[in-house]
Amino acid sequence: MSVFGGMISTNRGRLLQAKAQTGVELHFTRIAVGDGALGGTSILELNALKNEVKSLEIKKLKVLPEGNAVAGTALLNTDLASGFYWRELGLFAQDPDAGEVLYCYGNAGTNAEYIPAGGGPDIKEKIIDIITIIGNASNVTATINQSLVYASQQDIQHLQTQIDSIDIAGTAITVNQSQVPTSPGNGNISNLFSWIANRIKTITGRDNWWEAPAITLEGLANKQNLNAFLDIDTSDPRWTGSKKADANCWNGWSIYANTSTSATVQLAQITIDTLRFCDYVLIVTLCSSNITFTTNAIQVSVQKNESGTYTTIATSTFKASDFSGAYKYKSFRMNLDYKGPKATNNQLRIVMQLLPQTSVYEVRMESLIIMPVGLGTYI
Numbered sequence: 001m002s003v004f005g006g007m008i009s010t011n012r013g014r015l016l017q018a019k020a021q022t023g024v025e026l027h028f029t030r031i032a033v034g035d036g037a038l039g040g041t042s043i044l045e046l047n048a049l050k051n052e053v054k055s056l057e058i059k060k061l062k063v064l065p066e067g068n069a070v071a072g073t074a075l076l077n078t079d080l081a082s083g084f085y086w087r088e089l090g091l092f093a094q095d096p097d098a099g100e101v102l103y104c105y106g107n108a109g110t111n112a113e114y115i116p117a118g119g120g121p122d123i124k125e126k127i128i129d130i131i132t133i134i135g136n137a138s139n140v141t142a143t144i145n146q147s148l149v150y151a152s153q154q155d156i157q158h159l160q161t162q163i164d165s166i167d168i169a170g171t172a173i174t175v176n177q178s179q180v181p182t183s184p185g186n187g188n189i190s191n192l193f194s195w196i197a198n199r200i201k202t203i204t205g206r207d208n209w210w211e212a213p214a215i216t217l218e219g220l221a222n223k224q225n226l227n228a229f230l231d232i233d234t235s236d237p238r239w240t241g242s243k244k245a246d247a248n249c250w251n252g253w254s255i256y257a258n259t260s261t262s263a264t265v266q267l268a269q270i271t272i273d274t275l276r277f278c279d280y281v282l283i284v285t286l287c288s289s290n291i292t293f294t295t296n297a298i299q300v301s302v303q304k305n306e307s308g309t310y311t312t313i314a315t316s317t318f319k320a321s322d323f324s325g326a327y328k329y330k331s332f333r334m335n336l337d338y339k340g341p342k343a344t345n346n347q348l349r350i351v352m353q354l355l356p357q358t359s360v361y362e363v364r365m366e367s368l369i370i371m372p373v374g375l376g377t378y379i
Helices: 012-020 152-163 189-204 216-223
Strands: 024-033 052-056 059-062 067-076 082-086 086-097 099-107 113-114 125-133 138-140 230-233 243-244 253-259 265-272 276-289 296-306 309-319 330-338 347-355 361-372
Touching: 012 086, 012 099, 012 361, 024 125, 052 067, 059 216, 059 243, 059 265, 086 125, 099 125, 099 330, 243 347, 265 361, 276 296, 296 361, 347 361
Parallel strands: 024 138
Antiparallel strands: 024 052, 024 086, 059 067, 067 125, 082 113, 086 099, 230 361, 243 253, 253 265, 253 361, 265 347, 276 330, 276 361, 296 309, 296 347
16 A cells, blocks of 8 residues: 555645634545655645546544544545556645635655556555544534445444444343333343243243243144033042932932031042143032022032142132022033143042031032133143
């Protein structure tokens, strides 16, 4: 590259700089390159290049500390009709009184680099930064074509440094899974990760966003069957409880139990191994010998086996006065919101109990229907 050894302000440039110290706009217009030799000409008196070859638009302007500024452009040989020795470099500015003037100038002399013509095998692109004195000028501008603005190596290195400082892998990001997203969802990285974790936690229904869901979307797509239901009549051998012939039951048998005034009695119990993640409705068909009790008389509970111990996850109670007549069957319903994985190995059981009342009474059960009302299935 041509070696210029520094730019020298011309007399007209110094005069414009002096005006700029009083608040006059210091407006740089263009940069020019040429191949002229100085000979005995004084740079101070120049107002043009000795032999200008190409005029270049300014692509960047930056005011520097200590009264300096840098004006930049790029020299490309693709549109040169003929090659030349890049010997001259000049920065032009607009004087409000004298018009365009040569603000500063440099000449490489014998250190000039040859720039070949375009169309050949050699494509030359030279990034040019001219550092010049502006003093205390407060209003420094340039004519810049924004479509030609380029990023210098220094600009790219600065950007790379900023990118490198964003080290996701090595930086601890605080994630708050309780943080609900806000509209329109603009936030920093910590906000975004917190919102995503909150939505995952909400969708899976788990206590924590990182826990595996009870069922995957693929599982729902492959096994979903919302029309299926489980109808367990009293002839099913899995039921516990005493059975008797009952002409009012569709299968001719009912499960029955009597309770005294002082104790809770189990009517029936059955284990269920086929429920999956879903919302269900349980419909149980019962009748009672007494229809006057207005306090809770029958309790239906769904219990889950947790490491060998059953805990109640849903329960409903019904009154004897809810029946329309003695020994007249009526269906009752209760809801079950089951969020666990598929129930296996006696994981779920349904227990029906008769609660103490003021006198002895009998309850009979005909059947139990379990029906999904949301995403879920039976197999």
